[in-house]
Amino acid sequence: MFIVGILSWWYGDGWIQRLVMFRERLAAMMDYFSIGLLVRTLFSPFRQISAGQVDGPLEIKLRALADRLISRCIGAMVRTAVMIVGIVAIMLYVLMSGVTMLVWAIAPVLPITGIILAITGVIPWKI
Numbered sequence: 001m002f003i004v005g006i007l008s009w010w011y012g013d014g015w016i017q018r019l020v021m022f023r024e025r026l027a028a029m030m031d032y033f034s035i036g037l038l039v040r041t042l043f044s045p046f047r048q049i050s051a052g053q054v055d056g057p058l059e060i061k062l063r064a065l066a067d068r069l070i071s072r073c074i075g076a077m078v079r080t081a082v083m084i085v086g087i088v089a090i091m092l093y094v095l096m097s098g099v100t101m102l103v104w105a106i107a108p109v110l111p112i113t114g115i116i117l118a119i120t121g122v123i124p125w126k127i
Helices: 002-011 013-033 035-040 058-120
Strands: none
Touching: 002 013, 002 058, 013 035, 013 058, 035 058
């Protein structure tokens, strides 16, 4: 009865709890990297507070234009790098979650398999 209870939790509520945990962590990662926001603000100035209109001679206006262009290029490069790192991290997390769920599914069978291999005399590193 004890083993049946453990297995019913393992493949029932335990499975669901694990999936909910993975979903919450994935949502937290997606919120942390906020890829959608980075895409929408890709060419926004990078940490430039005074990016408004500049009055004055042509030389000052051209300098302000160059400053804004450089700031936008730096912003695009930084945001692109963060998006790439975020996408890779999210993909790795999804892949590892899949592997973890596979191991979760076969883990109860592994002790039984080990006992059977031990009884039959199989040594795994000499196969």
